[in-house]
Amino acid sequence: xxxxxxxxxxxxxxxxxxxxxxxxxxxxxxxxxxxxxxxxxxxxxxxxxxxxxxxxxxxxxxxxxxxxxxxxxxxxxxxxxxxxxxxxxxxxxxxxxxxxxxxxxxxxxxxxxxxxxxxxxxxxxxxxxxxxxxxxxxxxxxxxxxxxxxxxxxxxxxxxxxxxxxxxxxxxxxxxxxxxxxxxxxxxxxxxxxxxxxxxxxxxxxxxxxxxxxxxx
Amino acid sequence: xxxxxxxxxxxxxxxxxxxxxxxxxxxxxxxxxxxxxxxxxxxxxxxxxxxxxxxxxxxxxxxxxxxxxxxxxxxxxxxxxxxxxxxxxxxxxxxxxxxxxxxxxxxxxxxxxxxxxxxxxxxxxxxxxxxxxxxxxxxxxxxxxxxxxxxxxxxxxxxxxxxxxxxxxxxxxxxxxxxxxxxxxxxxxxxxxxxxxxxxxxxxxxxxxxxxxxxxxxxxxxxxxxxxxxxxxxxxxxxxxxxxxxxxxxxxxxxxxxxxxxxxxxxxxxxxxxxxxxxxxxxxxxxxxxxxxxxxxxxxxxxxxxxxxxxxxxxxxxxxxxxxxxxxxxxxxxxxxxxxxxxxxxxxxxxxxxxxxxxxxxxxxxxxxxxxxxxxxxxxxxxxxxxxxxxxxxxxxxxxxx
Numbered sequence: 001x002x003x004x005x006x007x008x009x010x011x012x013x014x015x016x017x018x019x020x021x022x023x024x025x026x027x028x029x030x031x032x033x034x035x036x037x038x039x040x041x042x043x044x045x046x047x048x049x050x051x052x053x054x055x056x057x058x059x060x061x062x063x064x065x066x067x068x069x070x071x072x073x074x075x076x077x078x079x080x081x082x083x084x085x086x087x088x089x090x091x092x093x094x095x096x097x098x099x100x101x102x103x104x105x106x107x108x109x110x111x112x113x114x115x116x117x118x119x120x121x122x123x124x125x126x127x128x129x130x131x132x133x134x135x136x137x138x139x140x141x142x143x144x145x146x147x148x149x150x151x152x153x154x155x156x157x158x159x160x161x162x163x164x165x166x167x168x169x170x171x172x173x174x175x176x177x178x179x180x181x182x183x184x185x186x187x188x189x190x191x192x193x194x195x196x197x198x199x200x201x202x203x204x205x206x207x208x209x210x211x212x213x214x215x216x217x
Numbered sequence: 218x219x220x221x222x223x224x225x226x227x228x229x230x231x232x233x234x235x236x237x238x239x240x241x242x243x244x245x246x247x248x249x250x251x252x253x254x255x256x257x258x259x260x261x262x263x264x265x266x267x268x269x270x271x272x273x274x275x276x277x278x279x280x281x282x283x284x285x286x287x288x289x290x291x292x293x294x295x296x297x298x299x300x301x302x303x304x305x306x307x308x309x310x311x312x313x314x315x316x317x318x319x320x321x322x323x324x325x326x327x328x329x330x331x332x333x334x335x336x337x338x339x340x341x342x343x344x345x346x347x348x349x350x351x352x353x354x355x356x357x358x359x360x361x362x363x364x365x366x367x368x369x370x371x372x373x374x375x376x377x378x379x380x381x382x383x384x385x386x387x388x389x390x391x392x393x394x395x396x397x398x399x400x401x402x403x404x405x406x407x408x409x410x411x412x413x414x415x416x417x418x419x420x421x422x423x424x425x426x427x428x429x430x431x432x433x434x435x436x437x438x439x440x441x442x443x444x445x446x447x448x449x450x451x452x453x454x455x456x457x458x459x460x461x462x463x464x465x466x467x468x469x470x471x472x473x474x475x476x477x478x479x480x481x482x483x484x485x486x487x488x489x490x491x492x493x494x495x496x497x498x499x500x501x502x503x504x505x506x507x508x509x510x511x512x513x514x515x516x517x518x519x520x521x522x523x524x525x526x527x528x529x530x531x532x533x534x535x536x537x538x539x540x541x542x543x544x545x546x547x548x549x550x551x552x553x554x555x556x557x558x559x560x561x562x563x564x565x566x567x568x569x570x571x572x573x574x575x576x577x578x579x580x581x582x583x584x585x586x587x588x589x590x591x592x593x594x595x596x597x598x599x600x601x602x603x604x605x606x607x608x609x610x611x612x613x614x615x616x617x618x619x
Contacts, residue, residue: 066492067492068330068331068492069490069491069492069493070492087404089404089405089406089407090404090405090406090407090408090409091405091407091408091423092407092408093408093411190408194492195404195405195492196487196491196492196493196494197489197492198405199372199374199425199467199469199487200372200487200488200489201489202425202467206423206424209423
């Protein structure tokens with residue numbers, strides 16, 4: 001059994017999402033008094049002067065690090081929480097990183113105007129869990145095609161009838177003449193903690209929660 | 218030659234550590250006058266569903282026998298014990314104090330460390346006893362159990378399901394809304410709870426404490442059940458203090474355990490390094506009535522593998538005792554039998570080995586005596602304790618140290 005690195009006893013270990021959420025997450029933590037670097041470069045972790053350890057992770061990996069307690073807490077988009085279904089406690093909506101998870105299709109298919117779907121739908125997405133439960137709730141049989149990038153291409157070349165994807169401004173959809181058929185949910189960044197660490201490091205985590213939420217969004 | 222996902226083998230030296238913990242837990246159960254029992258690994262599906270509810274039955278390993286009777290592997294021991302007590306032990310004088318150390322099975326989609334599909338539970342059920350004395354007995358036994366295996370800094374959070382209901386009632390939620398809120402409380406989803414627009418709800422799900430937290434809850438709980446539960450939590454803290462557990466027991470009103478059957482007092486034990494709880498339990502007065510036996514009950518259980526992870530992670534390995542062998546015997550079944558009859562652990566050696574080879578084997582396994590019975594004579598060789606001069610032998614107990 002390999003031994004995971006032990007979290008330091010005093011300071012908190014915070015799982016940080018690299019990518020789109022990073023700047024806002026870093027700014028919010030700085031406002032809460034934690035010395036978070038602007039740019040992480042190729043670093044995996046940093047320990048700040050006040051003893052806080054930051055882990056720089058792919059956003060989709062944040063919930064796993066927090067569930068296992070390798071990080072005490074973390075910042076991650078709600079969309080990632082839907083997809084990963086990890087046992088983490090969601091303590092605060094940090095407000096930034098707004099986007100919507102939507103069903104989209106080609107404008108010419110007119111699904112957004114109520115045109116009937118084909119009896120057997122092919123749906124391309126990076127969000128297979130969310131897509132599966134969305135269509136299951138509507139009793140729509142679908143074939144899910146899990147993709148890892150540029151999902152908006154798939155309806156244009158006939159790979160899929162619909163896509164399920166995140167939309168921030170909608171410009172990507174417009175560029176490819178795609179339209180929103182239905183909105184599944186809205187997502188923003190969340191402050192999550194490990195359920196047991198919440199108790200074990202209660203004072204430190206509550207103090208951080210209070211400082212994170214005291215800042216106007 | 219692969220294993221199915223989520224299950225593992227135990228090599229002798231690994232099993233030795235696990236057994237050590239199990240023995241320590243068994244000793245604690247015994248000191249509290251609990252008797253160990255055993256039930257089948259396989260139960261009828263309808264029995265488990267009756268105890269666990271529909272939601273939990275999603276976790277079951279299910280299959281049919283050849284007559285299409287739906288069966289399942291037990292995912293925990295409380296339901297099988299409830300079935301057993303309500304069928305076979307109805308006439309036994311109450312309260313019953315029962316213990317188990319047993320494998321259970323859960324069909325996790327993504328098995329992983331701390332969430333294996335096969336795990337070992339060590340726990341107890343106190344059946345036929347209502348009230349705080351029985352609740353306190355389970356909590357304090359659990360604290361002693363973790364102390365016994367060396368986790369003396371383990372902490373315990375306590376709650377009562379009746380207080381959660383009282384808080385929901387106090388903020389004016391009932392029906393579906395109360396049920397939804399309870400699900401959010403269980404996972405401490407404060408974001409979801411804020412949508413109910415009841416600030417007190419979020420406050421209670423967030424703030425842990427001791428007498429101060431109980432006092433705040435008194436301001437909002439109006440139902441007689443919840444007020445009684447608050448008095449009992451107060452008393453529980455005082456009893457814990459008297460045992461020297463002041464720093465180790467805290468009230469957390471968001472503590473709700475996964476299984477549906479809990480009706481009153483609840484607790485979970487944990488240590489700082491591990492992101493999972495190590496043990497937990499509570500009162501489940503409505504479970505035995507589901508099996509037609511109207512008696513209250515309370516119990517707790519610990520995950521043996523999680524206890525092992527906790528000990529290993531803090532470098533506090535359970536004593537790695539080498540398997541003790543007293544004597545190496547060559548050449549005679551009779552001599553070996555005599556040694557065994559005298560209570561010694563005997564290892565057989567090949568009768569074609571010379572003295573030097575026998576001594577080498579004895580040294581490699583730390584065996585103090587060699588008895589050679591050849592050609593009608595019995596000779597005994599003393600093995601010098603010169604282990605430090607010898608290369609470390611490759612025995613099972615240090616395979617993982619390579």
